[in-house]
Amino acid sequence: MASNGVAPAEGCSLFGVGYENVFERLNKVYLQDRIASRGGSAEKFVVGPFGSGKTHFLRQLMEIAAAQGFATSEVSLDKDLDYSNRLLVYKEIVRNLRMPGSSGRGMREMLAACAKNVQGMLPDPDAAEAAFQGWLNGITDHDFKLDKFARVAQKAVRYYDQQDQDGFQTACQWLEGAFDNKEIASRLGEQPVKDDELKLCASQAMFSMFQFIRYAGFKGTVVCLDEADIGFQQTSKDKIQKILALLRADIGVINDLVGGAVFFVYALTNEVAQSMMQYDALKQRIFSAPGYGFMDGNDYAALISLSTTTDREAELRKIGHRLADLLYDHAGVPLAVDKSQAINKITQIAAEIIEEDISSSSRREMTKRTSILLLNILNRGSLEAAAAVAPPEEDEV
Template sequence: MTIISDYEEKKEPDKILAKRIIHDVGSTGQPPVYGYQYFTAGIDRYINTIDEEYLCDYISCGGSSFKLVIGTYGGGKTHFLYSVQGRGWLNNYVTSYVELSADSTPFHKLETVYRSIAENLIYPQKYEDLHSGYERGIESLIKYWYSRKRNKLEESGLDEDEIRDSLIYYISKIGPYASTSFQNALKHSFLALADDDYEKFSLIIQYLKGENLSKTVLKEYQIFEKIDRPNAFKMIRSLISWIKEIEFKGLIVLMDEAEQTPSMTTKQRETLLNNLRELIDACSKGTIGGSMIFYAVPDENFLEGRTAVYEALNQRLQTVFDGEINPSGVKIDLERSELEPEELLTEIGIKLSKIYETAYGVTFDDKTIKQIMADTAKAAYEERFGEIGYKREFVQRAIKELNALKVQVQR
């Protein structure tokens, strides 16, 4: 079963999407999961290199890679990760964007990381579906997988009994994966859909989501392993293997650190660093082939220490990714833009003004817009040492300026 990506990017946003972009950016300074591309600037060289060097063939042919993304809070980390995600969908990858935090998804607890990856899986979807409320999570992916397989059998002209026999034969051949319990859970969830047994399906999905159920409940399905810290990496490897087997090209995981590590204890921080080292080594050794992992942090302060784990990590993270000049480098510094900071902000502002015109049916004078955005860029960059990243500060100010200009134009 070959799955062809349904995802595509429209050349221009329509009115509703444009208005959503303006509201999202103006209120929180955050880009929408779809629509970010219409005001992207300064990162094309990075994104194009990731696409050409990794996504086109290397990852899909069993390679794996880890990249450390460095950008201040409000400095464009999420926008960059969404840009990678979009390229992933265009290349028919499943993606998972995960916000790491001490409360909900601490990286020192790998079982919660698996849980978040499973909860946030998104397969390539049509623009309309992403725009109106996209499907996400392992439950949606399994249903999509099953429906695609069943639809193909129906199109071949088989009767209902033949379809069922074909589905049973097909699912008996999947695997093997690192975790037999994960493999059995997938098989029984697939069969539950074939039997319209939604109670059974819901039960097994709870396990695949990382919810630890009673051993007695799962025993009849040959599911014996808990999804806990010792088994978390095994489950992630199994997840990637399954995604590749159902003929997506692989999995792209985008981890965005929402809180700084000082909120952790010394033991938690060391566990986090060890987990990170283990993840980097798994990528370099090819034990999680078919995956690309991005880990976004506000700075490199978490690497400052004198113990062995700090030294080991620093050695692994010392090379700099610099687009086509050094595509094998690990660190991606979002401050190393193709443009000077104020020039970059001005370009973003001009792109936002075009989106604004579409959203509200107004037309601005180009010269006026350039001057407003240049002035706003200068003011935002002067506050770059404040609590809010200057890029986020700029886009919020830019929308405020556009609102004021719209009022003037419509008088």
């Protein structure tokens, strides 16, 4: 945070400020009511300039969801990940999938967590085993988006239950995206997926995975696609149109998905959001008239703008104060600088950033400068935003 001002991989909920009301609304309307209670699905687009806190926003949302029993997956749609490549996107979502209460990621962790969750639903061992076997046998009878996914997932869980590591690994490889591998398919008694069917297979497998997580008793899944502005920015106009068409199709599938219980959240810059408005079929689904945006109180607006705030300096002060609270409450050792002095310095930093007028990255800059200040307080007992470093002494000749 001190070096780059970027959100840490863990702990964003501890110091997130400025969007408490937004998270409360997303939690109630989407995580709890639509997804957990009804098994529905939805999508949102978090929009803001570089440095506006989009990554922090996504990670804080995932932490809120994970604490309530949701699976999560964070994927960076950078220039190396083509959004139009359905198989590649699926593999990344699977690779980064994390089940609640687990530090591991991926398909193997997901299947093991699902099996354990079902096995732990009843206190009596015999009743629990009977319920688990009934659940396992019923997988192929459930209405999954892709029948092949159901068959292989059933075999994978059965292998896991029987402690057949080779069989479990083979099934996991298929579920991780090796749909066209002839050897793996043969071992599982399936036909390899043809090249021209891979795109559809990957898309259906992804939604089947979300349905499976729900089928295993979890509340649902939150998928956050960060840096979508980079992933969506392509040099070819035809490629842009293809990506926007896929995005529009995904929205349709998400809204129609039965029992999927998934919440897709994309992070975009303002420029990319504007380009999306040039695609009429997509605009009709995400556009909100003035006064009807999410920040205006419309919980159902597709876009959430992070670029508007009534008092930027007060917001920056809150960021700094929250970071100071974390240090002084949890340092575990006496600090040489009194907290009131640190707060005064943080207030000064916030005013300096506003005066410098770097609005597009003011939150990131506040995070960097405050983190540097607090590290110097912790490590050097110094109330300086940047400590002077003495030049090295020359060796005597």
